[in-house]
Amino acid sequence: MSTAIRQFDRIDTELLKKYSRPGPRYTSYPTAPVFSADFTTADYVEEIRRTNAAEAPPPLSLYFHIPFCDTLCYFCGCNMMVTRDRKKINNYVQYVKKELDLIRPMIRDDREVVQIAWGGGTPTYLHPDEIRDLASYTQKLFPFAANIEAGVEIDPREMTRDHLVALKEGGFNRISMGVQDFNPKVQKAVNRIQPEDMTREVLDWAHDVGFESVNLDLIYGLPHQTMETFEETLERIIDIDPDRIAVFNYAHVPWMKKHMALIRTEDLPTPEEKLRITVRTIEMLNAAGYRYVGMDHFAKPDNELAVAQANKTLYRNFQGYTTHAGTDLYGFGITSIGQFDRMYAQNVKTLPEYYEALDAGRLVTHVGYRLSDDDLLRRDVIMTLMCDFELDKRAIEKRWNIDFDAYFSDAYERLQELVDDNLVSITDDRITVNGMGILVIRNAAMAFDAYLARQMDKPLFSRTV
Numbered sequence: 001m002s003t004a005i006r007q008f009d010r011i012d013t014e015l016l017k018k019y020s021r022p023g024p025r026y027t028s029y030p031t032a033p034v035f036s037a038d039f040t041t042a043d044y045v046e047e048i049r050r051t052n053a054a055e056a057p058p059p060l061s062l063y064f065h066i067p068f069c070d071t072l073c074y075f076c077g078c079n080m081m082v083t084r085d086r087k088k089i090n091n092y093v094q095y096v097k098k099e100l101d102l103i104r105p106m107i108r109d110d111r112e113v114v115q116i117a118w119g120g121g122t123p124t125y126l127h128p129d130e131i132r133d134l135a136s137y138t139q140k141l142f143p144f145a146a147n148i149e150a151g152v153e154i155d156p157r158e159m160t161r162d163h164l165v166a167l168k169e170g171g172f173n174r175i176s177m178g179v180q181d182f183n184p185k186v187q188k189a190v191n192r193i194q195p196e197d198m199t200r201e202v203l204d205w206a207h208d209v210g211f212e213s214v215n216l217d218l219i220y221g222l223p224h225q226t227m228e229t230f231e232e233t234l235e236r237i238i239d240i241d242p243d244r245i246a247v248f249n250y251a252h253v254p255w256m257k258k259h260m261a262l263i264r265t266e267d268l269p270t271p272e273e274k275l276r277i278t279v280r281t282i283e284m285l286n287a288a289g290y291r292y293v294g295m296d297h298f299a300k301p302d303n304e305l306a307v308a309q310a311n312k313t314l315y316r317n318f319q320g321y322t323t324h325a326g327t328d329l330y331g332f333g334i335t336s337i338g339q340f341d342r343m344y345a346q347n348v349k350t351l352p353e354y355y356e357a358l359d360a361g362r363l364v365t366h367v368g369y370r371l372s373d374d375d376l377l378r379r380d381v382i383m384t385l386m387c388d389f390e391l392d393k394r395a396i397e398k399r400w401n402i403d404f405d406a407y408f409s410d411a412y413e414r415l416q417e418l419v420d421d422n423l424v425s426i427t428d429d430r431i432t433v434n435g436m437g438i439l440v441i442r443n444a445a446m447a448f449d450a451y452l453a454r455q456m457d458k459p460l461f462s463r464t465v
Contacts, residue, residue, distance in 0.1 A: 011279045011436060013272075015421060019440040020271065020465040023452075025295065026386055026442065027318045028337075028344060029379040030369060030451050035346055039368030041357075047343045047370075048106045051328055057108060058326050058341075060142065061115040063319065064096065064134070065333035065347075066123040070158060073192045074262045075180070075222060075250055079335040079349070080121040092333075092351070093130050097137050098358045099332050104141045107330075112145045115324045116171070118152040124159050128166035135170025144171060149304075149324060151176060151213075156202035157194055164202075164209045175206055176215040176246075181222060182233045189223040189267060196236060203240065213303070214242040220277045221250035223267035227276040234281060238288045244305060245290060245298045246320075247281050249274070249463065278465065282439075294386060294441055297321055314387040321387070334364075342371045374450065377402070382445045389433040389441065414447035440465060 024031045051057055067080050068089050083089065116138070126134070151174035152167055167175075181187065182196050203214060216237055220230060237245060252268060254261040269277070282292065290298035291306045297320070299305040308314040308323040315325035318337050329339040331347060334354050338345045345368035348354050357364045371379070377400045384391050393404040405412070415431075418424040423437030424444055433444055446452055 011282065011439070013275045013279060015423075015436060016275055016278065016439060016465045017271070018421075019418075019423075019443050020275075020463050021443065022463055023442045023446050024449070026382055026445055027316055027320065028339065029382050029449070030371070030375055031449075031455075032337075032344075032346070033455055034451055035344060035367040035369045037367050039343075039345065039365070039370065041363045041365040043370070044338070044343075044345045044363060044365045044368060045106070047340055047345070048103070051340050052106060052108045052111075057111055058328050059112050059114040059145065059324075060107070061317070061319075061322075061324060061327040061329040062113055062117070062138070062142070063329060063331045063336055063338075064116075064118045064123075064138075065120065065331065065336040066092075066118055066126060067121040067334055068092070068125050069120065069122045069155075070125060071191060072259055073180075074190045074259055075192075075219060076259070077251065077253070077257055078119075078121065086127070089126065090130060093126065093134050095355055095358050096134060096333050099364065100138065100141055102358070102361065102363055103330065103332075107142075109143070111143075111328075113142045113148060114145045115149045115319075115322065115327060116144075117150075117319050118172075119319070120153055122155045123152050124154045124163050124167075128160070128162045131163065131166040131170060135167070135172075139171060148173075149322070150174060151215075151319075153178070154202070156198045159202055161205045161209070164205050164211070168209045168211065173211060174213040174215070175211050176217065177202070178217045179233075179237065180217070180219045181225060181230065182236055183224070183229050185224045186222050186229070190263065200240065203242075213244070215244040215246060216240065216242045218245065218247045218281075219250045220247060220281065221252070221269060221274050223263055223269075225269050225277065226273060227280050230277050231280060231284065234284045238284065243300055243303045245285060247285075247296050247298070249278075249296065249465070251463070275465070278439075292438060293321055294389070294438060295321070309387065312388050316383055316386055342376070344369045344371075377407075378448050378450060381408075381448050385431070385433065385445050385448075386441055389438050391431040392429065393431065394429055408448065411447040415444065418444055418447075 069080050069082050070084060072082050150172040152172045153176050179199060180192060187193050206214060252260055285298045289300060291301055293299050293305050293309055304323050305321055315322050317329060317339060331338040334347055334351065335349050336347045345365050347364045348366040354364050381391060381396060397404050415424055418437065419426060423434055423440060425432045425434055433441060
């Protein structure tokens with residue numbers, strides 16, 4: 001099945017509106033609200049040792065959280081902190097190295113790193129020498145695969161060409177940059193002033209330095225946005241010609257992120273206007289040759305994400321869509337999340353907790369979760385739907401030794417609305433997401449979530465459209 005939007009003739013905005021409901025983004029299953037403090041540092045150590053004792057353990061993925069920014073973007077939903085204290089930032093880098101020193105001896109020497117990512121906050125708020133310090137330290141500790149996927153989030157504001165040189169020297173080959181919107185009125189309202197010429201200059205540096213892939217992030221639903229103003233931003237983004245584009249739906253949740261109250265609710269686009277922006281975004285990026293990979297992500301047909309989806313090797317984890325399924329993900333830094341086959345482990349959330357534990361020679365687990373057999377099965381089903389937009393029931397039965405129809409009879413009831421609207425079809429052998437159904441793929445995945453019903457009484461999730 002082609003995943004390009006051109007597979008259907010038109011986008012029914014009323015149907016999208018119908019399915020605009022709160023729901024998980026499924027970067028994990030079970031999702032983070034299930035994580036518990038009952039899972040301790042001792043449990044994490046046990047899982048590290050168990051996975052490293054396997055006859056053929058999987059390769060490694062490493063994630064580093066750099067939480068610092070120099071200004072507050074009012075729309076930000078990340079775990080971040082604003083500081084101008086350079087000693088505080090450099091001190092954090094040294095403690096991340098301490099965390100590496102604690103974990104590295106527990107990992108077998110023959111396990112290659114096939115994926116690494118730095119996220120934030122703003123990783124490029126580090127000075128170039130700090131980037132070189134942390135990157136080279138990591139490279140000395142771990143063997144890196146020749147074809148490693150090494151991505152980093154960058155911010156062009158207060159950034160120099162030497163930042164990119166330092167990242168390239170550190171083994172990075174992919175960059176992701178937040179643009180959000182080029183409209184000056186929108187930028188002022190969200191406190192992120194990032195002129196187009198600044199963005200283009202940094203991207204020119206990236207190409208000159210030799211970065212292989214560029215992803216640009218946009219956000220719709222910000223104050224003062226309209227379909228017409230967002231069209232102008234999209235035209236400029238298409239002209240820049242990145243390999244990938246992510247277009248995220250802004251979730252206004254000031255009860256969870258207090259700084260979002262700095263955005264005036266009356267300045268936000270209406271739900272109807274957001275839908276108009278959604279539809280126009282899909283139309284324009286499709287016309288420009290981008291494939292809809294899923295969950296807000298678009299890629300050129302020859303990009304590895306689009307190729308992986310066509311080959312049914314696409315996967316999702318806490319970094320979003322990835323071509324590296326089956327890795328053990330180790331998270332470093334505050335709030336970072338690790339993921340093994342049967343485990344999630346999240347680090348502590350504050351710097352004092354982080355430093356105190358590492359000074360005492362302890363790992364920094366805050367919460368986590370051990371997956372049951374049912375969790376593993378449902379994760380397989382949900383991630384397959386999220387990535388492939390279809391599911392081979394017989395293959396699931398063979399892998400998990402179940403009768404699919406009997407096991408998921410309750411899920412069929414929850415899918416019925418999507419079936420009635422011709423967004424999903426169910427046959428004896430397959431579940432297939434049809435046409436516009438790929439735009440509400442989260443709704444289809446939610447049918448298989450065993451925890452969702454008990455979570456919906458709290459405002460935990462953004463809307464699916």
